[in-house]
Amino acid sequence: MKFIKVLLFAVSVLGVVQVHAQSSAELKRRKEKLNSELADLNREYEETRKNKKATIKQLNILKAQIALREEKITTVNSEIRQLNGQINENTNTVHTLQGQLDQLKKEYAAMVVFAYHNQSAYNKMMFVFAGKDFNQAYKRLKYLQQFGTYRERQAASIQGTQKELHVKINQLDRTKNEKSNLLEEQQKERETLGKERNTQTAVVNDLSKQEGTLKKQQRTLMAQRRQIDRQIQNAIAREVEAARRKAEAEARAEAARRAALAAEKARAENKSAAEIAEAAKPKPITRSTATEALTATPEAAKLNNDFMGNRGLLPWPVATGQIIQDFGPYVSDGIRNDNHGIDIRTSSGAAARAVFEGTVISVNDISGSYMVLLRHGSYITAYANLRSVSVSAGQKVNTRQTLGSVATDPFTGETVIHFELNKAGAIVNPKTWLASQ
Structure with missing residues (x-):
């Protein structure tokens, strides 16, 4: 029973350690990614500092740096909490092993005392021949043999437990050292975060002197955003209406054919x-819904189902980037707005890519930049703020196919793509459909 309990304890500890190892690996992978993104932002920020005049790009980079720095601190905190759990578990394991070792030593000491009192061959033989009969003498002989074997096993158990205890103590020391390093890293990150916030305040103060220009730029951006939303809604409405007319025309033709057959039969x-x-x-035609109209054909229905099946797995509309404005309402420089998609900052000259196969609905010119709309059954994706396009209306495209290049704002110096997802006229948060980076 003791052996079974020890075995079950060892298996449970091994399972916990394995789970922690997986979680620790994931946290370290996330921290490395954050470090890489922070390094990219630092390089980009240093380039913007060459201009003595504060810019919107500087402020946006600082905002992104602060957000990533806060996320990294959160990740480090998670690592520390995990190490605290490992330290507690390893400490409990050390105490358990120490207790087992003390018990084994105590039992072994008792055996040594017994063996000392019966160490001579004469005493052993007297013990055997003192049996009442041959059967009892045989059992005593076997007992002495088993006693010797058990003594050897106990000695081996003591050595094994001592070795395991030594390993656990070393592991506990390493974990404590790792925690100490993480605490130092956490402190440095907090100090850096404080400096970045101070720098952000200074940049904001500098930019406040340009408030009139900034407000004008912001209003222009909001006007462009509203124009994008109108273009998307109008294009979707046209697409739905065209699909509905086609479906209803086919339905009327089918109804007329059935009516002619019925009249002929009469x-x-x-x-x-x-x-x-x-x-x-002919029987009256029921007006179809937007979703029904956009998925009326078998091809459109299949594409629609395939798109739905890839929720959370769609590739990003650019190869690399960070979301700088999330989906939903927000306030920027005192101006309230509602983002119907997400804004992704990417590298200069980056290519915009289709997130799924589909058909180009339209290519629109919006205040000097382009927007491409793709249809995937009842789902429609929009890619705005493109400097150039490489597709045309009616063209079929594949997943990750290049649609054009993303434009760089001459005022802010940022390269940002605006991406939206719509389902038969209803706005959808596209972030939940994209694969995690």
């Missing part, structure tokens, strides 16, 4: 003229 059955006329009347 004539063949020598029915009255009134009955024939009634049979020849």
Whole structure:
């Protein structure tokens, strides 16, 4: 029973350690990614500092740096909490192993005392021959043999437990050192975060002197955003209406064909003229919904289902980037707005990519930049703020196919793509559909 308990304890500890190892690996992978993104932002920020005049790009980079720095501190805190758990578990394991070792030593000491009192061959033989009969003498002989074997096993158990205890103590020391390093890293990150916030305040103060220009730029951006939203809604409305008209025309043609067959059958059955006329009347057509219209054909229905099946797995509309404005309402420089998609900052000259196969609905020019709309069954994706386009309306595209290049704002110096997702006229948060980076 003791052996079984020890085995179960060891298996449970091994399972916990394995889970922690996986979680620790994930946290370290996330921290490395954050470090890489912070390094990119630092390089970009240093380039913007060459201009003595504070810019919107500087402020946006600082905002992104602060957000990533806060996320990194959160990740480090998670690592510290995990290490605290490992330290507690390893400490409990050390105490358990120490207790087992003390018990083994105590039992072994008792065996040594017994063996000392019965160490001579004469005493052993007297013990065997003192049995009442041959059967009892045989059992005593076997007992002495088993006692010797058990003593050897106990000695081996003591050595094994001592070795395991030594390993656990070393592991505990390493974990404590790792925690100490993480605490130092956490302190440095907090100090850096404080400096970045101070720098952000200074940049904001500098930019406040340009408030009139900034407000004008912000209003222009908001106007462009509203124009994008109108273009998307108008294009979707046209697409839905065209699909609905086509579906209804096909339905009317089918209804007329069925009515003609019914009238022909009524004539063949020598029915009255009134009955024939009634049979020849086509049945009224029910107006289809937007979703029904956009998925009326088998091809569109399949594409729609395939798109739905890839929720959370769609590639990003650019190869690399960070979301700088999330989906939903927000306030920027005192101006309230509602983002119907997400804004992704990427590298200069980056290519915009289709997140799924589909058909180009339209290519629109919006205040000097382009927007491409793709249809995937009842789902429609929009890619705005493109400097150039490489597709045309009616063209079929594949997943990750290049649609054009993302434009760089000459005022802010940022390269940002605006991406939206719409389902038959209803706005959808696209972030939940994209794969995690």
